[in-house]
Every structure is written in structure tokens, then in C-alpha cells.
Amino acid sequence: MKIAIVKLSALGDIIHAMVALQFIKAHDPSIKIDWIVEERFASILDYHPDINQVLTVNLKSLKYQKNALWKEIKKVRRYAASNNYDLIIDAQGLLKSAVTAKFLGKNVVGFDKKSVREKLATYFYTNKIHSPYDTNTIDRNAKILSKSLGFSITPEQIHQKKSFLYFNDNNPLLKKYLKKNSKNILFVIGSTWESRNYPKEKFLQVATQLQQNVLIIWGNYAEKEKAEWIAARSDYVQILPALNLNDLKALIAKMDLILGNDTGPTHLAWALNKASIILFGCTPISRVYQTHINKVIKSSSIVNPYKLNKQDDSIKEIKVDEIVTLCRELINLKTSAF
Numbered sequence: 001m002k003i004a005i006v007k008l009s010a011l012g013d014i015i016h017a018m019v020a021l022q023f024i025k026a027h028d029p030s031i032k033i034d035w036i037v038e039e040r041f042a043s044i045l046d047y048h049p050d051i052n053q054v055l056t057v058n059l060k061s062l063k064y065q066k067n068a069l070w071k072e073i074k075k076v077r078r079y080a081a082s083n084n085y086d087l088i089i090d091a092q093g094l095l096k097s098a099v100t101a102k103f104l105g106k107n108v109v110g111f112d113k114k115s116v117r118e119k120l121a122t123y124f125y126t127n128k129i130h131s132p133y134d135t136n137t138i139d140r141n142a143k144i145l146s147k148s149l150g151f152s153i154t155p156e157q158i159h160q161k162k163s164f165l166y167f168n169d170n171n172p173l174l175k176k177y178l179k180k181n182s183k184n185i186l187f188v189i190g191s192t193w194e195s196r197n198y199p200k201e202k203f204l205q206v207a208t209q210l211q212q213n214v215l216i217i218w219g220n221y222a223e224k225e226k227a228e229w230i231a232a233r234s235d236y237v238q239i240l241p242a243l244n245l246n247d248l249k250a251l252i253a254k255m256d257l258i259l260g261n262d263t264g265p266t267h268l269a270w271a272l273n274k275a276s277i278i279l280f281g282c283t284p285i286s287r288v289y290q291t292h293i294n295k296v297i298k299s300s301s302i303v304n305p306y307k308l309n310k311q312d313d314s315i316k317e318i319k320v321d322e323i324v325t326l327c328r329e330l331i332n333l334k335t336s337a338f
Helices: 011-018 021-027 039-045 059-063 066-083 095-104 119-124 137-147 155-159 200-210 221-231 245-254 264-271 320-331
Strands: 002-006 032-038 053-057 087-090 108-111 127-129 184-188 213-217 237-239 257-261 276-280 294-298
Touching (some): 002 095, 011 137, 011 264, 021 032, 032 039, 032 066, 039 053, 059 066, 087 095, 095 108, 108 119, 184 245, 200 221, 213 221, 221 237, 245 264, 264 276
Parallel strands (some): 108 127, 184 213, 213 237, 257 276
16 A cells, blocks of 8 residues: 655654654554655655655745746656655644545545644545644644554553654764763754744843853754854853754754754654644643653733634743753753653
């Protein structure tokens, strides 16, 4: 059996769907899996032993290049013609992912109308699966990817998952930032919206109180400026150079703890079975699994998962002492055993 999984973006969403791969293969090792993804996120899937092909699209470009539409359609049709999929699973539930899935073949499974925000997407599915939109994101992904294939993935199985990100550990530069005589802690200080970002002043206070080797990643100029502001005021902070996704995976695999906002790079920690704390304000904590080493701290605001409030900056209310206390608990844990 040959299947295509359509999960185009974003980084965290792709990671939350990838956990299902190991269970699909355990259920039926003969299944061949291709993954359709936006090209800027493709390398998060690199080296994965359970994926036969990573096939890319560039639908993001359609916002700026309207004439690119036919190019993308032809590309997806080529994927369909050369692979002859038995089943296509749209694990995203958006109109763009549903249309992409339909171009890949006739037998398309997706969420039903009560399980998605963009209900038009459901018209492109031959079979539909119910999984309420406000339930846990990881469980939703696991349900559609398993039930489409006639089995189920339990929360207990997910809690016992194997690390599922793979990388080439060939960048000697990363090792230069690590220290053997202290804990190595990664700060993820940026995200899509400013209201999702914990204040730089409070990140500085956390670093100052922990007195460990703190590394900061950044993805754009504004984030780099924040990182420089923090580093200029602390002897415990180093700013990392720009990293590609392969090097980011390799780096996180070496860290003792990852602390950051609700954004893709922070979610890599859970995928790699590394200790982490995710700070939540205007987004729901139902996006993650909490474990004995993967924790969340949520502000007091109430979040409507169907309509996120981008003006909700309650993440600023989270107390530094609460973060520091939890950090100290986690970096004293032995995180290798599951």
C-alpha cells in the first residue's frame, strides 16, 4: 500500500503529525509513505526512516506570484502520475491542503465539517473522520493518520514514543557553544505573533537566576536584536548563528533544557525526548503533550481555540520565579530514560 500524507505547514504542526509515523509502520511495515510539505519546512522530515519520499510544494509563493499557480498544479499532478497512491490523507484540514490532496488522487481522507475551521475543505474528501478541533492537536493528528488506515494510536503509546527527528550531526560549530561544566539551556525567544512572545527583560532575569550556559536562537532581524539585547546584559548568554533546520535538530538533541514560546523550534524538544518548558499566553495548551520532562506554563487568560485573540499579551504575566523553579527541577532530572 502506498499513501501520501499532506501536512504542508507549519513547523510545529508537522512535528505533531510526525509522531504517528512510527506507529503506522509498527501496524504495517509494508506501507510506503510519501509526505507532501511546503518546501521551506521539508528538511524537518529529512533522514526519517519511515518516509519514502519528501515531496515539496511552494504554495506560499502564490501570495506574491499569481502565475505560479499552474506550476504548482503541474508539480502535484506529476507526483500523482508517478506514484499512483492508494490513499491520500489530508492531516491539515485547510482548503489549500484539501485541494492539494485531491490533485494527488481520488481516494482522499480528511476531517469532517465539525472538525475543521475551513469547512469547504471537506468537499474534497471521499471519507471523513470526526475529531473535534478544540481537542489535543497531537491526538487529532494521530487519529486521522491511524483511523484512515484501520487502526488506532492511544495516548499511552504517544507517551512512550521513540524520538522521531533525524539529522546529520556534522556541524562542528555547534559544539563550540556547549559547556561541560554547566547545564546547556536553549532559549527560543521568538514566534509568529508578538503577543506570543515572553518579554526579553524576563528572559534575561531567568538567565541571570539560573546562571547556566544559555544559548539563544533567532529567525529574523527582530529576534536577533532581542537576543543581542539579552546577551549584552548577561555573562551567561551566547547568541547562536543562523541555523538551518538540520542544525537546529542537532543542537536541540544536545541540550539539557529548552525554554521558549509556543512556536515550532520549541516543539522539537518533545519530538527529540528532551526536557522543555513552553510558555503559553494567547494560544491553547491543548497543542502539546505534557510529560515528566515536557512542561507548560500558561497565563491566566482563557483561550478560544476557534478564534485566537492576537491582542492577548497575558504571557507577560507569567512570573520569572515560576519559570526558574521549574527549570531547576527539570535540569536535575535524568532525561535519558523513558
